[in-house]
Amino acid sequence: MSTQVAEPLTRRGIPIDRDLRILALGSFANRFGAGAVMTTSALYFTRQVGFTATQVALAMSVSAVVGIVVQMPAGQLGDIRGPREVLMMFMTGAALFSAPPVFARTPWMLALLLGLLAAFERSAGAVNQGVIAQLATGGRGVLFKAYLRAVTNTALGLGSVFGGAALIIDETWAYVAVFFLNAVFTGFAAWNTTRLPHLPAHPREEGEPRLAVLRDVPYVVIAAITGLFSLHFFVMELGLALYISKHTEAPTVMVAVLLIINTAMVALFQVRLSRRADSVEAGARALVRGACWIAGGFAVVGLADRGGAWFAVAALVAGSLVHVVGEMIGSGGQWGLQMGLAPHERQGQYQGFAGLGFSIMAVIGPPIVTFFCVDQGERGWYMLAGIMVGIALVSVPAARWALASRARYGVTTHSG
16 A cells, blocks of 8 residues: 655755755765766777777676676675665775776776776665665655656766866866766765764574575566666667667757756656655556556657658657656656565665666667667567567566565565
């Protein structure tokens, strides 16, 4: 049953609860620096350092794999040692390793430094999800994650402005400054965690398996479903750009325009469109509603190759607007499922595991997206639309099964 939120989450756009304000501020600082680096890093390493695009891509793939490996153990460490202290440790490590990649002069050194940074960043992210689940209680979990998504999108956008300035200057010192800017803001986010309240550790009980989530079969199924649902993010981030350049008459600048539209919509409406996903069954229904909007957006985008430049631009903008509505509704559904089924004392471990779905999709998604959006063209967009609806429909019976089986798997403190 959905719980009622006793008071508004925010007042004038700021969380009312002090602990949630601290979390929001830390997330903003962390993603602001990341936005600057994301805008500049690939061009810096290829144009200034002299690496090939393939070498940079391989180094980034190494960091992605490292991120997959560390998430779940890091979340469990937060549960058993105390999430605030573990988060502080990982955030400090991320701050210390944010700048060193800028000094890499060989591909293997870049891979090593990016891997170390990913280990700390992904570990911190997994523990932070557990902290959110413990602090945003009383039906506020999904709404607060929606609020954080709006905050982080805004931070990424503002950070990219600083990254864009470095691209305009196009000097080595400007790129180096961006990496150090990221280190400073990550360091601030690390210090900010010291202001959070102490959260009790939940040491592993005698006889309890080391990674209990792996034995929670229904949760594993739900994590797989929400991970597959994340495919649509990569469709719009990668597939849309390739489709625009390979199949339509639209100018390539539309890639940036559509990204700005998406960021602005999420910042404005994510919280509002996540209000009806604050329980497990409501989350599954939200996933279905979101998938229908996403499918509609894909279908409209697929029409962009049928006419000239202006027709393509209109189809791309309309399709992206429809898609982002589904993205926001569906994200609320994912959070409702992932948080509502997890035990309160193992949120770090469970949320770390749930995050694996997105991380694995980041590795396998690009070739899937390329096949549908580039090789198949318009037909591929319709196929993807059907896949998204199919994934979401499966979540409804799966969520009911998972919710009914909580006691059987020893999960007695869930909020679903």
